[in-house]
């Protein structure tokens with residue numbers, strides 16, 4: 066059974082906060098991926114942070130245990146016609162306003178505490194989209210299983226960049242069930 070971090074405070078940020086939260090996003094990433102910082106793709110993370118946070122509809126939640134940031138989730142509305150599920154879901158869903166969940170990460174000390182699920186839900190509960198889509202490395206089946214337990218289903222596979230991992234495209238219907 067998961068024990069929730071009762072002191073987890075979740076704060077919501079937008080594109081306007083990008084500069085203020087940038088270092089926090091990088092610091093949490095450095096801790097969450099401490100064992101993979103020599104990976105060339107992982108080293109590109111600052112570029113991705115700036116890319117996503119520059120989106121006018123960027124939305125981010127950061128969880129804090131006291132003053133300590135423990136993890137976050139962020140993403141942005143998908144551009145119509147460019148949704149990650151497109152070409153994988155046939156026929157295309159009738160209700161197709163889509164939120165792309167770009168990142169979910171929790172620092173090792175706060176894993177298995179329920180913090181990840183709370184952050185995920187905190188971000189998506191404030192969306193008015195029909196679908197949430199995320200990409201998960203196909204070599205991480207336990208992470209895929211975690212998302213399946215949160216109602217995501219695999220729609221296909223994609224490799225967005227030549228040097229990126231091969232990802233499973235995971236789709237969930239919004240709003241998430243209670």
Ligand SMILES: CC(C)(COP(=O)(O)OP(=O)(O)OC[C@H]1O[C@@H](n2cnc3c(N)ncnc32)[C@H](O)[C@@H]1OP(=O)(O)O)[C@@H](O)C(=O)NCCC(=O)NCCS
Pocket residue numbers: 097168169170171172175176177178179180181182199200201202204205207208211
């Ligand atoms: C994904 C994450 C937020 C989930 O946190 P959580 O709900 O507390 O769940 P856990 O950390 O226990 O992860 C669930 C399982 O997936 C595994 N897992 C998590 N991240 C993994 C990764 N990057 N690579 C391989 N396996 C991973 C865990 O080892 C765990 O397996 P176990 O039950 O055998 O111990 C957290 O593990 C994390 O920040 N991971 C690193 C970043 C990441 O991979 N984000 C997902 C990108 S799609």
